[in-house]
Amino acid sequence: MTIRVLLADDQAMVRGGLKLILEDQPDITVVAEASDGVEAIAEARRLRPDVCLVDIRMPRLDGIEVTRALAGPGVPTPLRVIVVTTFDLDEYVYGALRGGAVGFILKDAGPALLVEAVRAAHSGDALVSPSVTTRLLRLLTATGAPPSGKLVQPLTNRELEVVRAIARGRTNQEIGAELFISLSTVKSHVAGIQAKLGLRNRVEIAAWAWENRLVEGA
Incomplete structure (x- = not known):
């Protein structure tokens, strides 16, 4: 296609x-x-x-x-x-x-x-280019930007691992390799995270992670 x-x-x-x-x-x-x-x-x-x-x-x-x-x-x-x-x-x-x-x-x-x-x-x-992710999302935390999502259900430990990987600019394929899980499982986790946070895409997930200090260096 x-x-x-x-x-x-x-x-x-x-x-x-x-x-x-x-x-x-x-x-x-x-x-x-x-x-x-x-x-x-x-x-x-x-x-x-x-x-x-x-x-x-x-x-x-x-x-x-x-x-x-x-x-x-x-x-x-x-x-x-x-x-x-x-x-x-x-x-x-x-x-x-x-x-x-x-x-x-x-x-x-x-x-x-x-x-x-x-x-x-x-x-x-x-x-998202990792260099853009790091610079932009650190800016969000430094300026005290309001959280981009509201946690309506607790995230599992695995979901938190996926969130941190997204915030570091990893693709789904890279996340699967890092966490030793299949691509379909990664996509399932991403969908679940979006639903729990009320967010539309993985870019907003990354922003939420940085705004809530879930990434090392944030």
């Missing part, structure tokens, strides 16, 4: 580079490009791509507003949005996380991570 991607970035050169990387893969095709936030929302709603790759800073509407419009609370059929960021834009990424983004990558992360992030988003997983 081909993964249909929308690219939204105000720099034509950046879009062109990302498109070359993605379309070099046999299972990915870029179905639309947008140079500003308003165009990104319109094209995304018209084409319903599998994954939207959205820059944080764009004319008319920024990446946070685009993310909220396409994936935020209250959106009937949310799309999967990956936010592209740089280290000096951490505060904007926090807003995008609250808006429903399922992943964060750096513009200089490299082709392999970009492709992996798109595939992860398409499969219902999420990929």
Whole structure:
């Protein structure tokens, strides 16, 4: 199955580079490009791509507003949005996380991570660069941000292990290898954790872990 991607970035050169990387893969095709936030929302709603790759800073509407419009609370059929960021834009990424983004990558992360992030988003997983995870989520704890979830049922010891692994930026495959459990078991734990915390995705699980000091160094 081909993964249909929308690219939204105000720099034509950046879009062109990302498109070359993605379309070099046999299972990915870029179905639309947008140079500003308003165009990104319109094209995304018209084409319903599998994954939207959205820059944080764009004319008319920024990446946070685009993310909220396409994936935020209250959106009937949310799309999967990956936010592209740089280290000096951490505060904007926090807003995008609250808006429903399922992943964060750096513009200089490299082709392999970009492709992996798109595939992860398409499969219902999420990929957050470990460097982004650590820097962003430590910022959340330092600024006293309110918890992103409310614990309605106690987490088991295994679920806590999975939460900590997610907060360190591990993928489901990596968590399975670390904990010696199957991929399906990892996915089951993630689903259970989301239900218990009332969260929408693993990015919010990571934020909750850091905000509640469950990760070493938090």
